Amino acid sequence: MARRRKRKSRRRQEGRRILEHVPQYSIESGQDKPVTAARKYIKSEQIAPPALLLVKRNEHTTDRYFWAEKGLFGAQYVEENHFLFPSLRLVIEQQEKIQAATASS
Numbered sequence: 001m002a003r004r005r006k007r008k009s010r011r012r013q014e015g016r017r018i019l020e021h022v023p024q025y026s027i028e029s030g031q032d033k034p035v036t037a038a039r040k041y042i043k044s045e046q047i048a049p050p051a052l053l054l055v056k057r058n059e060h061t062t063d064r065y066f067w068a069e070k071g072l073f074g075a076q077y078v079e080e081n082h083f084l085f086p087s088l089r090l091v092i093e094q095q096e097k098i099q100a101a102t103a104s105s
Contacts, residue, residue, distance in 0.1 A: 015079030019052055019066070021091050026054045034063040035072065042067055050087040 025047065029037040034055040041053065051067040052075060064075035068085050082088050 009080065011082075012076075012079045015082035018082050018088055018091055018095075019075065019079060021095055022050045022052050022066075022088075024052045024054060026056070028056045029063075035065065038063075038065045038067075038072060042072070050085070050091065 025041065025045075027037060027041050032040065034057050038053045038055050041047070042051075047067060049068045053065045053067060055063045055065065057063055066073045066075050066078040066085075068078070068087055070085075078085065078088075
């Protein structure tokens, strides 16, 4: 039987494009749970929001978290609701300025 293609949300795709322009950090969870490892890493490295943390749980699984002023969120939630995060609005505005500058030259 033919498999049906999964419908991709435009809002989530837009959120994913925005998160591409946010600093990313890759870490391993070790003995901690992934969210605990992410929180410890943020505290030890004094990472300023916004940031995306990729936490490797094992060789097959990587959890993605978004560090915002409001706290730590799952990256999928942020992709779908990017308009709720003021720090991402700044990223969007910066990208629009860069695109306008490159288009005019």
